[in-house]
Amino acid sequence: MTVKRPDSPKRRVTSTDVAALANVSQSAVSRVFAHHPSVSDKMRRAVLEAARTLGYRPNAIARSLITQRSRIIGVAMAYLDNQFYPEVLQSLSRALQAYGYQILLFTADETGAADPMLEQVLSYQVDALLLASVSLSSHIAEECELAGIPVIMFNRTSSTPGAASVTGDNFAGGRQVAEFLVAGGHQRFAYIAGAAESSTNRDREAGFCAGLAALGMAQPMRVPGQYDWQSAQAGTRLLLGRPTRPDAIFAASDLMAIACLEVARTEFGLSVPHDLSIVGFDDVGVARWPSYQLTSFAQPVEAMVSAAVTLILERLESLAAPPRPIVIPGRLIVRQTTRHPAQGLVVEDGERVWRTPSETTEGP
Amino acid sequence: MTVKRPDSPKRRVTSTDVAALANVSQSAVSRVFAHHPSVSDKMRRAVLEAARTLGYRPNAIARSLITQRSRIIGVAMAYLDNQFYPEVLQSLSRALQAYGYQILLFTADETGAADPMLEQVLSYQVDALLLASVSLSSHIAEECELAGIPVIMFNRTSSTPGAASVTGDNFAGGRQVAEFLVAGGHQRFAYIAGAAESSTNRDREAGFCAGLAALGMAQPMRVPGQYDWQSAQAGTRLLLGRPTRPDAIFAASDLMAIACLEVARTEFGLSVPHDLSIVGFDDVGVARWPSYQLTSFAQPVEAMVSAAVTLILERLESLAAPPRPIVIPGRLIVRQTTRHPAQGLVVEDGERVWRTPSETTEGP
DNA sequence: CTGAAAGCGCTTACAG
DNA sequence: CTGAAAGCGCTTACAG
Incomplete structure (x- = not known):
């Protein structure tokens, strides 16, 4: 009853492969790559060597499924011909990568219709959504919050009072x-x-x-x-x-x-x-x-991006922080x-x- | 032995929830959303209604894990202050979204070091990688191809003969x-x-x-x-x-x-x-x-993006097509x-x- | 057309 | 410190 794979060119190396080569359990491999504290030096070395030999990298997709965290931030943006937005995108990408988050980019289509985008945002289980397009309706924000995905407005505010946003003054x-x-x-x-x-x-x-x-x-x-x-x-x-x-x-x-x-x-x-x-x-x-x-x-831009990253991390990594609007002078x-x-x-x-x-x- | 979840604000709706409400099997829910042909109209209606009631969306992460396809294309880009690249990004994003692919954006860090980026690309199981930065070494391309991830060079060529690339003339x-x-x-x-x-x-x-x-x-x-x-x-x-x-x-x-x-x-x-x-x-x-x-x-830009999308789809959706360089006049x-x-x-x-x-x- | 079940590749509580 | 096992939410061959 093995599921047939669409002709995958090559099977990817998994933690089980590494475990077999290193003669340890699969859990051990996982612990080494998760930097779990209780791992002996001996085991760590064995695992890392086997991993290097096989070219193993942890599968972030599988990790996301179990941890319920994708470490992916959806970024919805339009108006890329306004130089402000590419500047933001570059700065934001750097800042988020520093915290181990990646950007999944959504752009509005010609019609500006947001709904196909919304479906994708929700499907991909992004940890948060940064809405940086003035034209996208607040509807999408409400749907996401409803689905438990924090939304941060960027260079715009929301009609919802107390929503997370970063704007200039x-x-x-x-x-x-x-x-x-x-x-x-x-x-x-x-x-x-x-x-x-x-x-x-x-x-x-x-x-x-x-x-x-x-x-x-x-x-x-x-x-x-x-x-x-x-x-x-x-x-x-x-x-x-x-x-x-x-x-x-x-x-x-x-x-x-x-x-x-x-x-x-x-x-x-x-x-x-x-x-x-x-x-x-x-x-x-x-x-x-x-x-x-x-x-x-x-x-x-830098200050606005920092504030956005702060808001995102607050929502994702602590419970306490309520969403709030930030205005950057x-x-x-x-x-x-x-x-x-x-x-x-x-x-x-x-x-x-x-x-x-x-x-x-x-x-x- | 339930895995404890880091305080997820709310449990997301799964196909099992929908199945329970619609009084069908979980497989049935899956078939409806995968547009599988053999589904009765009656069942389809029941499933869709239950899904709407609960606000269900298929989890793309879980789907990726089993299908071995993330429908995510990694895009590595720098020089966003050169207006050419934002234009490409916007056009590419639209074109890929039309085929159900999303863009995971990678930007080179200040040092231009590509290796942390490489690790992320490989971890996230992108279906393909579009390398659009002149400064990123070809090394990253080789590593990806080695791991079975097709690489398309954009606005640059590769030292590897016959590699996939799109350039102007x-x-x-x-x-x-x-x-x-x-x-x-x-x-x-x-x-x-x-x-x-x-x-x-x-x-x-x-x-x-x-x-x-x-x-x-x-x-x-x-x-x-x-x-x-x-x-x-x-x-x-x-x-x-x-x-x-x-x-x-x-x-x-x-x-x-x-x-x-x-x-x-x-x-x-x-x-x-x-x-x-x-x-x-x-x-x-x-x-x-x-x-x-x-x-x-x-x-x-449009023609170059179309060609890139063609190359990507050729590599992903058919076996026959060998990678090749495309030059756009x-x-x-x-x-x-x-x-x-x-x-x-x-x-x-x-x-x-x-x-x-x-x-x-x-x-x- | 439909359901039961295996399995994708991980994380993590539990037991030792 | 370490391993066996459950389970994340899907897809899909198999059997009916």
Whole structure:
């Protein structure tokens, strides 16, 4: 009644094979590779030698089945053309590998439909799911939590209060951008929105509007967007085609800010920042490229990733920790796409940074 | 003698639970979810309803253990700051998901050490490994093949003859760049190299040199590089600081070409392409950005990914197919960073493309 | 079409 | 410290 195997090219080496060669029990082999304390040196040596001879590696699949832990973290991500996400992915992968966890990558399909993905996530018994796509509905998160899989939102929040999430300080970022632009003497503000349903867009926009309002400025002109190049391009054309155009545009992401900058320069012949100031959000690598030198509110990838890893480990390796939202503070990095206020700029780590009056203790 | 489970928050629903509720055998549940043909409609309905009630999903880990197939493809990648790789990752993920395969992502650590990664790849019983990092040694490929795991090289070749690989046409690409630049009337050529040990760099450089030689031109000046921004920047400074500087630079990747372009413009005040022509390789998204408009040899990501998926499926789902190298042809996309020859440009899919004299049938 | 049972390769309580 | 054995949740040949 042996189960027939689909033509496996070669049988893999198992702990039983190693045990036979080393003349010990299969349990002993298992104990050696699990670094179980009660193993004699003699046995350890025998097992390791036999394992080396045969080229044995423990089968993580079998281990997962019995331990109920796959040491696999599902990561759902989209928008890989926004450089922020590859940066996160690389950093996250390194951080998790350091703790012995691997990443099973899920990307949304063209339609953005999350349900086929959900089935896979649940099937593969991932230990936790990191949801890093703004467009994926919270539904998937609820289903996973229901199935006992911890969900960590990344660069987004959940509608569920108290859910685990890591975000930059989107509201404060938006507000700082407003304060910075007002201090720089700008008069007519505009906002190029990210995806309407995303928490990042909602908070960045709310912060920007609140900041302007607090300083007695009119609310910004607003064009819709989707966190992509196309929509930012279209939005910029709309804004700059108006009879009285804005003199400061805040775009919901760096990618969108760069699209805006390109349109302003090449299609409208504007000089940035002389005719128009532009601010982005994320501070991705391209923001530093000489042709752009984009002023941007920095989301610190490393700190956000560390926080996410902390949340994951808390949920997996201890019972005590309740899920919670973590907000990572950021800084407004001031480069060449904005007219600058006379005061309030300080240098940190070789970058010029804006400090809002409330934050700085230096008087005039 | 029940194995104690580390405090699992909730027991997951198994096929046995579903069987009990539906009053059928566990095998029946398994057959329904495996789409086994011999299942009565009545039973199928009963099972599916019970499954829905309980929120059952088959456990892919358990399935993997018995079928000896994880339906997981390991993907080893680095250089995620080179936009080419995120594009590949996104496309590959979609393509594999369509066939029911998932991606387990491995990234090289800071030291570039591949061995810890190797252990993980082998442990997780991936069905195949796609090696997409130029810096990872072929050693890891050999170990995997030895363990019965098919390895597909992506955007690199293997020293092992006949190994499975997918690459752009690096040699032809380099040669076309040479022919194009010579046709454009350039005189002094330079090459900014990618990582010295990489097959992509070797072939691109060899093609470029061969193309120049065939047209009776002197060999290019050469500066070393690492496929990154820093080295391209440094290399460009070296090249442009010479008493007789090149009038055409071919960089081994778009990322390097853009770094080169930035240095030429901002540090040397050169006008591109008036004073200097620059050509990249890959045709990533940023190459199309208005500030760059980079002439670049395009590696078609979709076609390369399709070929990789084909190779993977051939190895996994049929015995017949021997591993083989696949070379995907590319096109030299002509934009604004090069002086153009009077003839030989055609328009395809809205892009200007260079056709070498040997390829085109149109007379003068 | 359906069920009972073996077995995938491990971990771990139990007994010595 | 060590071994025999149960069991993780499936798939599948076998028998009916």
